[in-house]
Amino acid sequence: MRRWIAGAVAALVLAGVMPDHAGAADAPGKRALPYYASIGAGQARMRTGPARSYPASWLYQRVDLPVKVVAVFKEWRRVQDPDGTEGWMLAALLRDTRTAIVRGTEPAPMYARPSDGASIAWRAAPGVVGRLSACGGGWCRFDVKGQAGYVTVDRLWGVEPGERLP
Template identity: 70%
Template sequence: MRIASLVLFTLLAVGTAGPVAPAVAQDAAPQPPRWMSIGAGRALMRTGPARTYPGAWLYQRPDLPLRVTAAFQEWRRVQDPDGTEGWMLVNLLRKTRTAYVRGPGAAAMRDKPSAGSGAAWHAAPGVVGRISACGEGWCRFDVKGKAGFVEVGDLWGVDPGEVLP
């Protein structure tokens, strides 16, 4: 009887020890907020984190940068450059860093990260390109092979002061 009580007590103690952390994290990326981009040719933004929620927007623009503001299972709450927010499946997104040119006029894509440097190209508002080597207020911005340095203030998809290798 004593042994049965001891076994029962041990099982109860183990069963009430609290939740056990999963061995492998679902998403090893940093916690929100963070930046991702649309990786699919067609990506549906929903009003909630399940397929039962209605679709709000259908994006047909791969590489469009999105700010991830929350995560729930395989869903990510995202914000687009216009401020629209909703939920997308994580498999529609990728970690490729992109940016969207914002502002009333074209952004100068300079030869060097300096306002005094010559402009090799100009990118119109709404143009999407890949970013790399961000630091000191500038990012290297590549639009289909045409690259230059753009001031961070002209881009949506990178935080002020953010440094990328």
């Protein structure tokens, strides 16, 4: 009886009736595109295509740099960096930790509370990368190695204007 059931299941898989579970490991991690991630490796190569055989176009050496994932192909992610450069990275080089980078030419004030009237706790220079939390209402809590404050979303790349983060 067991052989018959195993044979029937195998026949259904071969016939394409049952769903393909080759990508089942990726199923829990599937997300709506685009989404933000960050570089989790000390060195991460951006490639011109989704395989190691494609040439590397950039070598990133900045852990926590935010990237926008715009496409997925197997274990590869097509990402966009803060400067707008796009290419492919292995998913293993990325993590879900939400980070952002200060944009603009002037330092971004980091307020004690999410309010323009709050006192300024810190200032973050353009290009500084920090971790995000508590985003909503046009503000995000921005933590740069333990120095945290609230920054307006328009000064950050790595979060959308109306996005909410816990």
